[in-house]
Amino acid sequence: MADITAANSVPATSAEKAAPRRRQRIPLLVWFGLVWIAIIIVVALAADWITPYRFTAYDLRNRLAGPFHPLHWLGTDELGRDVLSRLIVSIRISLLVAFGATIISAVLGTLMGFLAAHFRGLVEQFVLMLADFQAAMPFLILALSVLAFFGNALPLLIGLMGLYGWERYARIARGLAISAGAQGYAGAVRQIGASPTRIYLKHILPNIASTLIVSMTLTFPEVILLESGLSFLGLGVQPPMTSLGNMVGYGREYLTRAPWIMLAPASTIVLTTLAVSLVGDWLRDRLDPTLR
Template identity: 75%
Template sequence: MSGIALPIGLVDGRKRRRRWPLLVLAAMAWLGLMLGIAVLADAVAPYAYTALDLRNRLAAPGATWLHPLGTDELGRDVLSRLIFSIRMSLLIAFGATIIGALIGTALGVLAAHFRGFVEQVVMALVDFSASLPFLILALAVLAFFGNSLTLFICLLGLHAWERYARIARGLVISAGAQGYAAAVRQLGASPWRIYGRHVLPNIASTLIVSMTLAFPEIILLESGLSFLGLGVQPPETSLGAMVGYGREYLTRAPWILLSPAVVIVLTTFSVSVLGDWLRDRLDPTLH
């Protein structure tokens, strides 16, 4: 077997398929860096995010070696606050994305499996959720129940859950009409086995793409709510909260706002790039 030579075109084709795009590698490296910073925030941050240095208020980046990214209006180190903000924003985004995906996918599968009255109820909830302005819902919930991190994550998890429900329902109905699902059903497999072992793995790529689309949306939504003072409350900090605090010093100290804004842009872009690549790799119809 070792003496068989493959055609040059076939070998080159295999090499091209194995080569990863540079943009995907850069996105993975950036996301890995963000995850590493989030996990090791306590170890890598030079100061506590609430530590004050009143002698160096509004110090520009590079003005002093003690604060490489400068300081804010209270003399707090921007680099340290940025590190802890990355941890908080990723925690909120990951938690809310997973909650929304689980709720939407579960309801979509239930609607596709039972059909009839159950499907009508689920789709009515989907239409109601899609027609309700999320900011109004967030304002009402936070005003009535107060603000806490757990409540905030669960509230953001309700954002765009109807997207997963619609996608999961359509894909499960389509998969159920195909031959492999019917064959497994004829063999006596339970619904749990049909959906868990055969249907969900085949629709996972589309759901993953939806999650990668919702992840940056939740980061931006958290940033917007924190910008309005409805998100993460002091003394905690997040990327959106840093942008909100820095808007009043945009002309005098733009570095307060620019650092978290750049991180938000690069993180959301990296997640989108990685999600598109995963979709191409996981979708069996593209092979």
């Protein structure tokens, strides 16, 4: 009888050990997203060292050269500028705008959410009213108006993109901060004399950071697409500087004669947004306690 019990216990133990391994296994598509994001970040950081030519250098003898050219692997545009060099620099500029805007949006939204959760009353109603206005206002129209009136400087573009999506962080931070404030640990820290700043930054923020990080990964590709759309319309990054959207907008005039000018940055935009979205969905499944 003891032998039968021991025999039955072995498979159960093996299954219990195998179950966490299956749960911890990273899907193949997520691996693709992680690898692609790592490649893009390395390319952006090392852009000054890996570009074959200056992104503004002309090679008039090889105008509109096709891909796999001995001197230009991704071809050239109508001025003979190397598409690969311009693509590498464009990746750096687009990631700079996207990272900067996402961080600004997350910090601003979290701060507004904490203010609404702490003061409540009129302050909370004012923050929620601003969030409703932001959600109801088409951001592309607002961005076009601001850039057309104030110009197209890169710091202004990053700051303007930073206003995109802040209402999401504000709603998340407000709801989670109110929930955390109703729990015992926040009340205990408050009773021993901790300041509101310490309570929110040292105790509440670490507990809601995972949810905010997931929200950032989902907003990041939207910022890339928005910046690309503005640059495509001619109100984003301005020449001689280049970005992915700027390259797409520039290459549309040569779509029939030299499609590689537009296809290279367009493919990079699609793959980057897809990779970040895949990783963001995976992080949401792993970090969101309501989905476990």
